[in-house]
Amino acid sequence: MLWRIDATPGRSITWTLSWFLFIAGIAMYFYASHNRHLENPDDKVIPSLNQLAEGVENAFLKPDSEEAAPDELANASMATKFFTSMLWTDTVASAKRFLWAMLLLIPAVFLGLHMGMFPVIGELFLRFILFFDKIVALSVLPILFIAFGIDELSKIMLIVIGVTPTIILDTFNLTKSVPKEQIVKGFTLGAHDFGVTYRIVMKQILPRVLNSIRLNLKAVMLFLFAGEMIASQDGLAFRIALLRRHMGMNVIIPYVLWVALLLFLVDLGMKVANKRLHPWFREA
Amino acid sequence: MAKLIELEGIGVVYPVHGQAPKTVLAGLNLEIQRGEFIAVCGQTGCGKSTMLRLILGAEAPTSGRVLIEGEVLARPDRNRGYVPQKYSLFPDKTVLDNITFGPEMEEFNILGRMTPKFFRRRRELRETAHALLKQMGLDPMDAHKYPDQLSGGMQQRVAIAQALIMRPKILLMDEAFSALDPATRSGMQRLLRTLWAETGTTILFVTHNLHEALYLGTRVVVLGKQNSQGSSNVIADLSVPASSRNDDGQLRRDELDRLIHQVEQAGEPQLAEAYS
Numbered sequence: 001m002l003w004r005i006d007a008t009p010g011r012s013i014t015w016t017l018s019w020f021l022f023i024a025g026i027a028m029y030f031y032a033s034h035n036r037h038l039e040n041p042d043d044k045v046i047p048s049l050n051q052l053a054e055g056v057e058n059a060f061l062k063p064d065s066e067e068a069a070p071d072e073l074a075n076a077s078m079a080t081k082f083f084t085s086m087l088w089t090d091t092v093a094s095a096k097r098f099l100w101a102m103l104l105l106i107p108a109v110f111l112g113l114h115m116g117m118f119p120v121i122g123e124l125f126l127r128f129i130l131f132f133d134k135i136v137a138l139s140v141l142p143i144l145f146i147a148f149g150i151d152e153l154s155k156i157m158l159i160v161i162g163v164t165p166t167i168i169l170d171t172f173n174l175t176k177s178v179p180k181e182q183i184v185k186g187f188t189l190g191a192h193d194f195g196v197t198y199r200i201v202m203k204q205i206l207p208r209v210l211n212s213i214r215l216n217l218k219a220v221m222l223f224l225f226a227g228e229m230i231a232s233q234d235g236l237a238f239r240i241a242l243l244r245r246h247m248g249m250n251v252i253i254p255y256v257l258w259v260a261l262l263l264f265l266v267d268l269g270m271k272v273a274n275k276r277l278h279p280w281f282r283e284a
Numbered sequence: 285m286a287k288l289i290e291l292e293g294i295g296v297v298y299p300v301h302g303q304a305p306k307t308v309l310a311g312l313n314l315e316i317q318r319g320e321f322i323a324v325c326g327q328t329g330c331g332k333s334t335m336l337r338l339i340l341g342a343e344a345p346t347s348g349r350v351l352i353e354g355e356v357l358a359r360p361d362r363n364r365g366y367v368p369q370k371y372s373l374f375p376d377k378t379v380l381d382n383i384t385f386g387p388e389m390e391e392f393n394i395l396g397r398m399t400p401k402f403f404r405r406r407r408e409l410r411e412t413a414h415a416l417l418k419q420m421g422l423d424p425m426d427a428h429k430y431p432d433q434l435s436g437g438m439q440q441r442v443a444i445a446q447a448l449i450m451r452p453k454i455l456l457m458d459e460a461f462s463a464l465d466p467a468t469r470s471g472m473q474r475l476l477r478t479l480w481a482e483t484g485t486t487i488l489f490v491t492h493n494l495h496e497a498l499y500l501g502t503r504v505v506v507l508g509k510q511n512s513q514g515s516s517n518v519i520a521d522l523s524v525p526a527s528s529r530n531d532d533g534q535l536r537r538d539e540l541d542r543l544i545h546q547v548e549q550a551g552e553p554q555l556a557e558a559y560s
Contacts (some may be wrong), residue, residue: 179371184342187360189450190390199389203376280376280430 047250055250059087059258086239087258093234094224097152101159101220102213108164109171109209116175117197129168137162138226145231155227162223163216170212174205207281210274214267221263288454288486289316289339293348296334308334312348312517314505316488318453321480323501324490327552330507331516332490336458339488340364352454362390365447365485369459372443373431379442380427383413386450409449416445421475437468441475448483457489461496473499477533498524498535498543508552520550 001007009017033046047055061081082088115122115129137158144161148154178201186196228237236259243252274281294312297305308331316322324332337343338350341360349356352363360366373382387409392402417427420441431439440460447455457476461469477500480487491497497504506520528539535543 180342181366181368181371182374184340184360185366185368185372185374186389188340188362188364188366188447188452189386190362191386195389199385200374204374278376280432282432 044247044249047253051250052253055248056254059251059254060085062086064089087255090234090236090239090255091258091262093232093238094228094236097155097159097224097228097235098220100152100156101163101224104156104160105164105167105213108167112168112171112209113175113197113202113205115168116172117193117201122172125168126172129165129172132161133165133169135161137223141226141230150231155224155232158227159220159223163219166216166219167209167212171205171209174208174212175201178204207274207278210270211283214270214274217263217267217270221259286318287315288318288320288353289314289488290351290354291315291335291338291348292351294335294338294345294350295347296331296338296343297346309345309516314518314521316486318486319484321477321487321500321502322489323497323504324488324507325494325497325504326492326507326516328492330509332492332507333458335507336456336488336490339454340366340456362386362450363453365450365452365455367440367443367447367455367457367460369462372460373439373446375431378428378430379417379422379434380410380413382431382442383416383446383449384409386446390450412449413445416449417442419479420445421471435468437464437472440464440472444476444479448479448485451483451485453486455485455487457487459490459492462491462493469496474533476500494544494547498540499533502526504543506547506550506552508550519552520547522546 002009002013029046030049033043033048036043036046037048044051061078063084064086076084111125115125140161141154141158144154144157148157182200182204183196186200191199224235225237225240228235229241232238236255240252240255243249243255291312291314294309295307296309297307300306312331312335314335324335326332334343338345339352341350341357341364344358374385377385384406388397388402388406391405392399396402414424414427417424422438422441426434426438431442434442443460444455461472464472473496476487476489479485489497489500491500494504501524504520504522504524505518506522507516508519509516522543524535524539524543528536530536
């Protein structure tokens with residue numbers, strides 16, 4: 001009965017099913033780790049629980065070894081230790097780039113909206129953006145490094161080039177999907193071009209645009225990480241790339257989970273904000 | 285009565301990819317006087333909605349011209365209210381905000397909407413909106429609901445209130461009641477006739493239902509296919525005088541038979557048959 005398409009699994013079955021793969025994955029990891037450590041107690045490829053705990057402590061509570069001043073922090077509180085830790089320093093560095101990239105998506109939304117509303121703007125940009133969208137962002141990375149240097153700007157530009165065409169085209173399509181009746185209705189209610197654009201169309205598409213940005217968060221992080229891994233002095237991806245050279249899996253794994261947690265929280269924050277800001281919006 | 289709308293030799297031809305262009309209307313002439321309640325009727329695809337969009341200014345004719353008070357108007361404006369069948373309300377606004385949207389847009393620009401004057405005016409507009417809701421037979425509790433929390437009939441009532449608050453010279457309704465159940469539809473028809481009698485607004489109501497057209501209109505314009513290319517034109521223009529109605533607004537049987545006979549004679553037996 002459970003395999004039928006009209007099955008309605010109960011709460012306990014739903015809970016078990018939704019957590020099953022997590023539990024199975026963790027169990028398989030520790031089984032593999034245990035077997036490797038039986039053969040080689042110093043194995044670093046699949047760290048044991050103790051090694052992971054040590055890695056977490058190093059990442060979450062100890063500063064980057066190059067900037068370390070261990071004596072000063074010996075008696076500091078856990079919070080102080082965390083906010084001076086390697087992980088936090090890297091998180092702040094990556095977050096700054098991430099926020100800049102997100103801010104630069106705002107003009108992309110406005111461009112897509114105007115392309116959809118004003119045919120002349122649409123004709124001017126559409127073909128170019130469609131072409132631009134097909135360029136593999138990572139393939140222009142060398143050009144960006146040559147043009148903008150290897151500092152912050154090139155990394156932010158990589159994110160912008162990688163994600164903005166998608167956001168522009170998504171916003172354009174969403175604008176076009178607003179029923180013509182709504183636009184005509186706006187005119188009959190005394191609105192002019194910009195009134196219809198901002199007070200009718202933009203308000204209606206905004207929750208869907210936010211969802212589109214949410215779906216592209218992973219792409220933003222992907223380009224951010226690519227930039228940081230290739231040319232950076234700090235950041236989460238820089239650290240992961242650095243630790244890879246030392247086989248520091250016991251720190252890499254907590255870093256990966258931390259990034260996933262951050263991304264989950266940003267996504268959740270946007271979802272909640274979207275719901276609060278647009279109580280009328282019903283997700284399909 | 286003064287002429288309000290004139291359609292002069294209207295032709296509408298749509299290009300069809302890979303095929304010959306489709307002629308929807310050809311040489312259509314029609315005059316509408318101020319204060320009339322015109323019901324435009326005809327079978328699916330005869331160009332009723334196209335005609336409405338031309339008067340609305342949402343579409344330009346391929347040939348001929350549309351005059352409103354003697355002037356050619358290029359796009360929809362506040363003088364022509366519009367109630368479509370679907371998407372008649374803004375989904376992101378509450379019932380009250382939907383109704384007050386028009387006057388707010390018209391009277392205040394973006395900076396003006398931050399002044400105390402705007403908030404004072406908004407209070408007045410909300411009172412007007414509440415009065416309109418009452419007139420439409422809606423509960424004040426519905427004022428803060430979003431359109432998707434209302435039934436189809438309630439949505440159309442709000443859409444009419446939204447259009448009427450602008451006091452348009454012409455109210456254009458495109459199959460506005462066709463998605464409603466029979467009981468709601470009948471109630472909406474009565475409401476619309478009452479509103480027309482009270483406000484004197486010129487109404488152009490497009491429907492494919494002859495029953496509805498005969499009940500609502502002071503004049504019923506029947507569009508039908510005229511030639512082998514499928515182009516449409518007016519095939520019957522029937523006057524429905526007030527004297528032909530009973531006290532409840534229904535047509536007398538003899539008058540009804542006469543009008544149906546005229547529609548049959550005009551070459552739309554299917555339309556007439558559906559009613560009789």
